[in-house]
């Protein structure tokens with residue numbers, strides 16, 4: 417028997433209802449995108465957990481490195497003008 | 513010498529940072545730095561958990577064609593499909609630690625990776641399907657509820673998903689037992705017989721007593737394991753005794769009795785000799801379970817090959 421392939425890995429993202437964000441559910445193995453979609457449906461939506469699915473080849477995902485978090489996600493606290501309370505509104509102005 | 517010292521210092525710092533994170537209650541995610549022993553422990557535990565879900569389909573699958581009504585046949589089929597799904601959630605989570613699906617299956621087939629001992633027992637009668645759902649899934653739920661708080665993010669998320677699906681499994685099993693206990697004398701005896709055979713192996717599912725458990729230290733410190741074997745076993749016993757009483761089943765343990773001071777049930781000694789005999793390969797079904805998995809895996813190889821060939825053919829069409 418030739419070397420046994422377990423087929424490519426795909427990441428599965430699911431939207432629980434129209435309007436909601438797509439959320440990562442897990443991964444599946446499949447040889448192509450149609451099979452990936454079907455496997456994702458069978459694996460992650462047996463109880464109406466989703467109304468829409470995205471599948472993405474796992475090797476197409478680019479992830480940030482947690483070691484760089486401090487620098488990478490530096491919230492730029494010095495840029496206080498990003499926060500609405502930074503601004504002085506004229507006395508008496510309403511609904512702003 | 514200096515280089516070595518520097519290296520050790522870096523290692524120490526990494527471990528300190530990791531443990532500080534665990535102590536804060538932060539989840540560990542796939543790309544985070546983690547000690548080798550943490551990764552190894554998780555791979556062993558999660559792959560064993562995944563294999564258990566999949567091997568566990570066999571004793572129940574044995575009854576699909578013989579289920580006594582269309583209703584219970586559909587239910588059993590859906591339950592077994594869930595177990596296959598649980599295996600997939602867990603393989604998928606374990607793969608985030610850098611082990612491939614193929615390696616995990618190879619380890620199962622070579623015997624390097626284990627699966628839950630309970631599935632080396634046969635499902636002899638329809639009442640066994642009741643006992644498996646009620647007791648075996650019941651015991652698994654107690655363990656899995658606790659693991660929802662495990663420190664490794666992907667494992668914890670898989671557990672949350674699994675726990676949502678498990679309560680139907682336990683209820684369908686309990687319903688079978690309850691129905692049989694309302695049936696003929698033969699049916700009642702059949703239910704009690706299944707209870708007698710599955711009770712002790714279910715208690716063994718939680719593993720050796722805390723005093724004998726070799727892997728506990730780091731697993732507790734690193735919050736992989738959130739409750740001890742004995743704590744979980746006690747929880748299972750305490751909730752199951754009442755359920756047995758309600759439907760008229762007797763727990764096959766003459767030493768079982770309520771301990772008013774401790775507010776829990778005391779139970780008789782567990783036959784660990786049997787546990788170690790079965791886990792080391794000499795249970796009633798070890799060989800059959802593995803032979804079946806190997807056969808199905810090999811029989812399915814052509815399907816995976818055909819799928820690959822089809823993908824390659826389609827890709828050629830696109831690019832020419």
Ligand SMILES: [Fe+2]
Pocket residue numbers: 565594595598674
């Ligand atoms: Fe399960």
Ligand SMILES: [Fe+2]
Pocket residue numbers: 595649678681
């Ligand atoms: Fe289950």
